[in-house]
Amino acid sequence: MSVKTVYSVCGMCGVRCPIEVAVENGVCRSIQGNRHSPGIRGAICVRGAAGIAALQDDERPQFPMRRLGARGEGRWQRISWEEALAHAAEKLAEAKSRNGGRSILWSDAGGPFSDMRKALVRALGSPNFFGREAFGEVNTHHAALSLFGFGADRLVYDLRHARQVVLQNRNLFESIDVRQANELLDGLADGGRLTVIDIRATVSAAKADRFLLIRPGTDLALNLAVIRTLLAEKLYDAAFAGKWIADLEALERAVAGDSPEFAEAETGIAAGEIVELARALAQAAPRVVWHPGGMTARYRDSFLVSRTAYIINALLGAIGARGGLPLAAGSEDLNQKGLNRFVDLFPAAAEKRADAGGGRPAVYAQGPGLIHQAFQAIESADPYPVKTCVVYENDPLSELPDPGRIKEIFGRLDFLATITSAWTETAWHSDLLLPLSSYLERESIAGELPGLTPSLSLRRRCESPRYDTRADWEIISGLAGRLGVAPLSFGSAEEIWDRQLAGTGVRLRDFEARGIVPLTAEPWYAPLGAEFRFPTASGRIEMQNAEWRDQGLDCLKQVVVRPGLYACTFRLAVGGCSLHVEGHTVNNPILFKQMPENVLWIHPAAAASAGIADGDAVSVSGPGGTGRIRARLTESIHPEAVFMVRGFGRTLPVESRARGQGLADTALMAGGLERTDPLGGGLALQEHVLSVTKA
Amino acid sequence: MxxxxxxxxxxxxxxxxxxxxxxxxxxxxxxxxxxxxxxxxxxxxxxxxxxxxxxxxxCFHCEKPWCVAVCPVHAMVRRADGWVHVARELCVGCRACIAACPWKVPQWDETIGKVVKCDxxxxxxxxxxxxxxxxxxxxxxxxxxxxxxxxxxxxxxxxxxxxxxxxxx
CATH class of the missing domain: 3.30.70.20 (Alpha-Beta Plaits)
Structure with a gap:
């Protein structure tokens, strides 16, 4: 019996933690975190541990399939890979010649290993590659762009060295970025202090020194009052502001009326607490992290919530600071040659993206894209017709609001193909299904992970595919070969890695000892030196971005639009938990057993007036429809909202465990595709009102 | 222990x-x-x-484990170094250990008809x-x-x- 360790990268959620897999005679036995990876030190979360069960599960697509009958009817014909790839290539070529490359939309999982897929989309002449961040994090990215001129991923959260951390719209201990979670706990053990602002008492709240239960949809008032306090009490870092902040006076004028008392009336948080928080942050400056939010597709003012969070960090001098939000380093910053990129082989499409219709501001083109708007172009043909869609490892029909509406939109497509390792609602609705090997059965291309300790990483094949599935590079190579895109057609993963690594000084064998190749020995903190400039017009952090303002996006304007709530009506709040973060975990045999259904969190006072007891079945209804779910009475939720974990209410007969369990949040979000943040452009999932009655 | x-x-x-x-x-x-x-x-x-x-x-790996005392076929064993474990080939699936354990630590695995526990x-x-x-x-x-x-x-x-x-x- 031989047990060997294979270093790879987890694929159970978007974080992609480095792992090591115990492989016994060619079979994966167990998974833990990579022991050589800083911060991780062998740890892997519950979803990552359950990755083995996803590999062993036969309830996943096992061979290429072509649709028979109507879309979503579930009648499939097994076909060979040769047929499947030829069919997909033919459809893509046909789309390109008939409607132009821009009519092809690629909805992707994103992440560090997506370069080859991006390159194929470019080679087809389409600007329409959208990563997953285009859905949940777009407001945060846009907030960073409007202030700094760069996206959110250019800054790191130095949780290990921060003395004050504020988590707002970031439930770190349940969405679980293993490295960040450990760094924060290490920091707290060293005397760091944690404040959590949420409408729910989460695990993160349980770890906090200060938990502020906030009225849903009022975070902006809180942030504005903190900014005003920092300015009025002269608690901000005047030297930093003088050097790096443009238009401070405009900011001062904008927040002049936002007193802590005003914020108290809005948020339900005592004015004294707000002032106390501002003072505590100032004392710890610049070692402060006020998190601008991970998932910020929440309210109609989430862009401004995220933006004001960044402004607080800037006022405290935390931008660029150790223990604050230092710059992320990549190979370029270290004057090293980075990986050879496949996208560089092809010119970027000259066209604007499909999400640029409806007169939307041109500045959005700098961001990761608005996938919900791109989907609408399928129907409106504005800015141009989109007729072909490929979905790679994500599930618009369970992640985006209003699946009925999305099905209508998909109905206009000439061709919908899905590349997926697990069953998804979208795969079931497709014309062609290309089954991806599980992340434990496939290699990935190499990717660079920027950060304080930037590194190169790649996935290894831990086990041969159990079914007739393929790695993404095999699928892309197969398509590229048939489409005449020779530079993306490879015979082995080693050929790809060699090409990516050529001239970098890193060799493939460097990955063998530890799985990851760090680009620096020590964490790299870049000071904002004399020659540094933010990539904005002024070279500084812009409180009012003129380019954005000229396009109708006044970043200093307060937008307060709140839905009316009546007796027994609530805002719907949604999120993940440690066991289930994306729909594809619900049918995982181990994770399903741990949590087979979602429940509706409701405050006991609100429940009492509706005659609802703990464990009762309740009926929730909104304009879009009605659903049934069990109620969980808890003081852990604000009385104005009800909460449910996302991803449940699956409908597919091929998912025997998950089918029919719990309720899908997205089905209750009628009109949700159009409900967006007017400044940031992101979706506003928590702007839906439901009534709850005893079933 | x-x-x-x-x-x-x-x-x-x-x-x-x-x-x-x-x-x-x-x-x-x-x-x-x-x-x-x-x-x-x-x-x-x-x-x-x-x-x-x-x-x-x-499992507490008790110093005097009741699960070991009650096992009729000596499948539940306490090693010299203190680990209490099931010798799986000997277990007949009577579940006496589960009944005896005040903490209900041993678990029943119906797929093999035997008891499993932390070793x-x-x-x-x-x-x-x-x-x-x-x-x-x-x-x-x-x-x-x-x-x-x-x-x-x-x-x-x-x-x-x-x-x-x-x-x-």
């Missing part, structure tokens, strides 16, 4: 249950059988405080590793230590923090 203990630092525990799953995967138990169990209460808010209490219950990952420990639950714990809340090692650490840490407070006045 075994020479080693699996200890939980509650201040780091996030109640995610990775410990349970790492254990299940290592022991290849069905999804419903959990030799190690995390008992977590919360997060729950009451009177303004948010609490999350957690305890990990694999301290004695094979891993013999190979110089720590138990699977400890190795994979998401936040390094679990540790594997000599019986008095952690107690001593915590006692010292607490005493020192009192002294520091006193010094600062």
């Amino acid at each position: 075994a020479r080693h203990v699996i200890d939980l630092d509650e201040s780091r525990c996030i109640g995610c249950r990775a410990c349970e799953v790492h254990c299940q995967v290592k022991n290849r138990t069905p999804a419903g059988v959990r030799p190690g169990q995390l008992v977590a209460v919360g997060p729950e808010r009451s009177r303004g405080e948010v609490r999350l209490a957690a305890a990990f219950r694999p 301290g990952c004695m094979d891993r420990v013999a190979a110089g590793l720590v138990p699977a639950c400890v190795a994979g714990c998401t936040t390094h809340a679990l540790s594997f230590a000599q019986a008095n090692e952690n107690v001593r650490k915590i006692r010292l840490h607490y005493a020192r923090s009192l002294l520091v407070q006193k010094q600062r006045g």
Whole structure:
């Protein structure tokens, strides 16, 4: 019996933690975190541990399939890979010649290993590659762009060295970025202090020194009052502001009326607490992290919530600071040659993206894209017709609001193909299904992970595919070969890695000892030196971005639009938990057993007036429809909202465990595709009102 | 009691249950059988405080284990180094051990008709590793230590923090 360790990268959620897999005679036995990876030190979360069960599960697509009958009817014909790839290539070529490359939309999982897929989309002449961040994090990215001129991923959260951390719209201990979670706990053990602002008492709240239960949809008032306090009490870092902040006076004028008392009336948080928080942050400056939010597709003012969070960090001098939000380093910053990129082989499409219709501001083109708007172009043909869609490892029909509406939109497509390792609602609705090997059965291309300790990483094949599935590079190579895109057609993963690594000084064998190749020995903190400039017009952090303002996006304007709530009506709040973060975990045999259904969190006072007891079945209804779910009475939720974990209410007969369990949040979000943040452009999932009655 | 203990630092525990799953995967138990169990209460808010209490219950590996005494076929064994484990080939599935254990630690695996329980990952420990639950714990809340090692650490840490407070006045 031989047990060997294979270093790879987890694929159970978007974080992609480095792992090591115990492989016994060619079979994966167990998974833990990579022991050589800083911060991780062998740890892997519950979803990552359950990755083995996803590999062993036969309830996943096992061979290429072509649709028979109507879309979503579930009648499939097994076909060979040769047929499947030829069919997909033919459809893509046909789309390109008939409607132009821009009519092809690629909805992707994103992440560090997506370069080859991006390159194929470019080679087809389409600007329409959208990563997953285009859905949940777009407001945060846009907030960073409007202030700094760069996206959110250019800054790191130095949780290990921060003395004050504020988590707002970031439930770190349940969405679980293993490295960040450990760094924060290490920091707290060293005397760091944690404040959590949420409408729910989460695990993160349980770890906090200060938990502020906030009225849903009022975070902006809180942030504005903190900014005003920092300015009025002269608690901000005047030297930093003088050097790096443009238009401070405009900011001062904008927040002049936002007193802590005003914020108290809005948020339900005592004015004294707000002032106390501002003072505590100032004392710890610049070692402060006020998190601008991970998932910020929440309210109609989430862009401004995220933006004001960044402004607080800037006022405290935390931008660029150790223990604050230092710059992320990549190979370029270290004057090293980075990986050879496949996208560089092809010119970027000259066209604007499909999400640029409806007169939307041109500045959005700098961001990761608005996938919900791109989907609408399928129907409106504005800015141009989109007729072909490929979905790679994500599930618009369970992640985006209003699946009925999305099905209508998909109905206009000439061709919908899905590349997926697990069953998804979208795969079931497709014309062609290309089954991806599980992340434990496939290699990935190499990717660079920027950060304080930037590194190169790649996935290894831990086990041969159990079914007739393929790695993404095999699928892309197969398509590229048939489409005449020779530079993306490879015979082995080693050929790809060699090409990516050529001239970098890193060799493939460097990955063998530890799985990851760090680009620096020590964490790299870049000071904002004399020659540094933010990539904005002024070279500084812009409180009012003129380019954005000229396009109708006044970043200093307060937008307060709140839905009316009546007796027994609530805002719907949604999120993940440690066991289930994306729909594809619900049918995982181990994770399903741990949590087979979602429940509706409701405050006991609100429940009492509706005659609802703990464990009762309740009926929730909104304009879009009605659903049934069990109620969980808890003081852990604000009385104005009800909460449910996302991803449940699956409908597919091929998912025997998950089918029919719990309720899908997205089905209750009628009109949700159009409900967006007017400044940031992101979706506003928590702007839906439901009534709850005893079933 | 075994020479080693699996200890939980509650201040780091996030109640995610990775410990349970790492254990299940290592022991290849069905999804419903959990030799190690995390008992977590919360997060729950009451009177303004948010609490999350957690305890990990694999097996106490008792000094005088009732499960061993009651096993009619000597399948439940206490090794010289203290680990209490099931010799699977001997187990006849009578479940007397489950009835005898005051903590209900042994678990019934109906797919094999036998009892399974925490054996301290004695094979891993013999190979110089720590138990699977400890190795994979998401936040390094679990540790594997000599019986008095952690107690001593915590006692010292607490005493020192009192002294520091006193010094600062």
